[in-house]
Amino acid sequence: MVRKKEENSSRYSQLEEGANRAKPVLHQHAREIQPFNKIARLPNALDEVVCAKSIENLNQLLADTMTLRDMYKKHHWQVAGPTFYQLHLLFDKHHGEQDELVDTIAERIQLLGGVSLAMAADVAETTLIPRPPRGREEVPVQISRLLEAHEIILKEARAMARQASDGGDDGTNDLIVSDLIRLNELQIWFLAEHLVAVPFTSSGTGESRGTTVATRAFCGARTGRTGFQRRGHRGHREKRKIFSSILSSQWSQCPLYYSSVNSFAWRDEFHAASGVRSRTVERRAARMAPMALRPFSVS
Ligand SMILES: [Fe+2]
Numbered sequence: 660m661v662r663k664k665e666e667n668s669s670r671y672s673q674l675e676e677g678a679n680r681a682k683p684v685l686h687q688h689a690r691e692i693q694p695f696n697k698i699a700r701l702p703n704a705l706d707e708v709v710c711a712k713s714i715e716n717l718n719q720l721l722a723d724t725m726t727l728r729d730m731y732k733k734h735h736w737q738v739a740g741p742t743f744y745q746l747h748l749l750f751d752k753h754h755g756e757q758d759e760l761v762d763t764i765a766e767r768i769q770l771l772g773g774v775s776l777a778m779a780a781d782v783a784e785t786t787l788i789p790r791p792p793r794g795r796e797e798v799p800v801q802i803s804r805l806l807e808a809h810e811i812i813l814k815e816a817r818a819m820a821r822q823a824s825d826g827g828d829d830g831t832n833d834l835i836v837s838d839l840i841r842l843n844e845l846q847i848w849f850l851a852e853h854l855v856a857v858p859f860t861s862s863g864t865g866e867s868r869g870t871t872v873a874t875r876a877f878c879g880a881r882t883g884r885t886g887f888q889r890r891g892h893r894g895h896r897e898k899r900k901i902f903s904s905i906l907s908s909q910w911s912q913c914p915l916y917y918s919s920v921n922s923f924a925w926r927d928e929f930h931a932a933s934g935v936r937s938r939t940v941e942r943r944a945a946r947m948a949p950m951a952l953r954p955f956s957v958s
Pocket residue numbers: 735751
């Protein structure tokens with residue numbers, strides 16, 4: 660037994676000696692091969708001054724894009740409330756898209772002969788986007804912060820794209836316009852729509868639920884052809900009466916109208932009921948739209 664142990668240990672030590680050349684050499688230090696603010700020229704037929712300007716601009720965009728990307732991850736983790744799931748996923752999707760953009764910008768800087776910013780401390784020193792607090796914030800605040808960051812980036816990006824184009828750096832111009840500007844504009848749309856104050860589950864007050872019940876009862880569900888258009892349907896005359904009253908002098912006082920001003924389906928029913936030229940009905944709807952929705956309860 661003892662002999663076997665000795666055999667094993669000698670076998671292992673032999674292995675260790677034989678692996679000397681495969682050992683990693685750790686803790687090495689040397690001078691940088693290229694300082695941050697120097698250009699290593701490449702044969703890209705671009706003027707050095709143009710390259711230097713593009714590198715400087717791209718590094719600014721890189722720092723701001725990295726900050727925005729990280730802000731998306733922060734909000735992805737810290738989001739709260741009834742829209743948690745959809746925003747949790749949306750923020751992560753945008754984070755992924757910004758992350759791809761970060762890589763594209765950084766590699767453009769390198770291929771122009773420059774050095775890309777990389778580390779968080781350098782990014783924090785360079786970015787123009789205000790630092791958010793460490794703690795969690797409400798969804799509208801999170802989205803507002805993201806929108807402000809997007810706008811800062813777009814503002815500088817448009818000016819930088821023009822500069823690159825004027826200097827003949829079409830590649831940088833194309834990256835800024837096709838990748839950066841378009842992505843930011845698209846993400847702004849997806850975010851900003853979350854800040855539009857529309858009813859969440861029902862239009863108006865609790866009583867307005869009766870409106871839906873009432874209108875469905877009178878006119879049929881809003882699927883396919885409406886009850887109003889169905890021939891021989893019971894209540895056809897009643898519906899005609901209701902729509903006539905809506906379109907008469909008292910129409911603006913009819914609660915049904917208030918529940919329908921924003922609905923295309925209902926607008927079509929108005930057209931069918933009245934025979935009034937659609938433009939007239941639309942003008943009326945536009946005039947009345949800002950008025951508050953009036954509740955209508957079924958007796
Ligand atoms: Fe995650």
